[in-house]
Amino acid sequence: MNPRDLPDDLIYLLVKGCFVDRKGAADTVKANLYLLAVCQRWRRVALPIVYSTVAIQYGSDPEDAKEDNKVATQRGSDPGDAKVATNLGLVASAGCAQAVGRIEIRVFHAVDPFPGLAEVIRLMRTAAEEWSGARTLAISMNPDTRVFDKFKVNVGEYEDEIGRTSAGLAATMPGVRHVVFDEYETNFIARKLYGQLAAFYSGQLRSMLSQHPITVHPDCTFKQLEHAKIWHQGRDGYQHPRVDPRNLVSLRLPDWPSAHSWAPFSADCGTDTIEFPSLKRLEATYFNIGMENETEEDQSCNKRLHFPALQVLSVNCSENDCPLLRYAVLPPRMDAVDIKLDDRAVISAIDRILETAQGSSEVVLELNSIPLQAAPEAAPRSYQ
Known part of the structure; x- marks a missing residue:
């Protein structure tokens, strides 16, 4: 069979098989863009798949940042200029915002993650109305452990910012049904932020996957949850969120x-x-x-x-x-x-x-x- 005679359904499966789905907004965006460069027909079929995920990364992994700063210096630019990596503009310019089903947010920070999160929210507000079909939110906050572990973080000092940030994120994605919370397990600010963010969706979430405990108000009950996985790291001090068991299909308790x-x-x-x-x-x-x-x-x-x-x-x-x-x-x-x-x-x-x-x-x-x-x-x- 001539490759040109392949039906769109088969090309769709080929694209799905080649699609890169992994952590790291910058890496994922770069890898998947190659799927659009094969030919015009492949591009037409691949666009809704490649741009089904909006990825926003603020900052860089400390090890990657060393190389980024070196390159920036060689180019005569300020290393701090390129803090955000995202495919948001590409998705918008390609007219694929309606195909967006998943939002991936990754924030690297020293101690205070809120400047980075504020920038993420600002970017998301520019296109939030167009991706009303987004149903999955994956977010990870990654502190620089060389700095973060040396500080005793008083979560109480960040209560107002945690409330504003979780409300801001939820406002840009009101239709979320699935949340994924990832990365550094001793980030106590993240635990509180994730808990408040999940609480905004408590009446509609279908799945919640978290790599570490989250802090949720005891009066909050997740009534529609079907799939749950929350790591507790052996700590009794972190209670499992209240869940109505009637809809649960799978439950994992690491x-x-x-x-x-x-x-x-x-x-x-x-x-x-x-x-x-x-x-x-x-x-x-x-x-x-x-x-x-x-x-x-x-x-x-x-x-x-x-x-x-x-x-x-x-x-x-x-x-x-x-x-x-x-x-x-x-x-x-x-x-x-x-x-x-x-x-x-x-x-x-x-x-x-x-x-x-x-x-x-x-x-x-x-x-x-x-x-x-x-x-x-x-x-x-x-x-x-």
């Missing part, structure tokens, strides 16, 4: 503190069971904080966790006891169970899984795969 409460998933404190009627995938990695587990009195305060639709369960816990398996009510059939537990907890975990399924008149437990990892000294058991 570095979940072993004594953490499931209360944020319960709207009614008077019930004994938290229902997850739609949850199909659950992944929990518990952080070993080197402390004893809860006392029997504490354990009695926890609620049962009912997962009637669960298909995939992945648990990683190095404690003697796994809180999730202790309280979970699992379905009699699942596609896959991946268990990584302390050797003293493996047998009780398997017993617990089977116990929850015994009330069914169907086959007790059907699994396509069940990888099980434990210390070799774990006593062998037979399950019929």
Whole structure:
């Protein structure tokens, strides 16, 4: 077949396969522009794909900045002149603003990120009305650790700026349904900013992925969330945002503190069971904080966790006891169970899984795969 005879649908798939989707606004923009230079027909098909993402990067990675400053000096320009890298102008000039579905923001800063964020908001306001179809916001704030780690940041001093900035960002993207929060995990300003920004969308968010804890007001509940992944880094001090569990389809809890409460998933404190009627995938990695587990009195305060639709369960816990398996009510059939537990907890975990399924008149437990990892000294058991 002559390449000129390829249907647009096939060219579309070729472009999608070549599309570069990675961190770094400047790198992504440069790499994807090559897709527009093949031919006029390829350009016509590729434009909505290449410009489906608006990327804005303020500042540079400290290591990259050294080279940028060297080049700027050689050209006789001020190194501070080129602070923003973005394809915003290209998208606007190509008439593709209506195709924009994702906004990526990356801010490099020393201690105070707000001058950079203010510049980002100023740029976004110039075209915000044209990209009303944007549904995904990915944002990362990247402090220079050589400077940032030497300061004790008092988040309270930035409360007003955090409020103004989160409101400003939300105003330029009112239709957001998916948020991705990334980068430096000990950036306490980012945690508060991300939490307030997410709260603006609490009634409409479908997915929330965060690489570190976020701080959300306890009265804020995410009612439409279907996919959630929030790292906690083993810290009990950061509560999981309140989430209505009825719509959750997948829930991933990396570095979940072993004594953490499931209360944020319960709207009614008077019930004994938290229902997850739609949850199909659950992944929990518990952080070993080197402390004893809860006392029997504490354990009695926890609620049962009912997962009637669960298909995939992945648990990683190095404690003697796994809180999730202790309280979970699992379905009699699942596609896959991946268990990584302390050797003293493996047998009780398997017993617990089977116990929850015994009330069914169907086959007790059907699994396509069940990888099980434990210390070799774990006593062998037979399950019929």
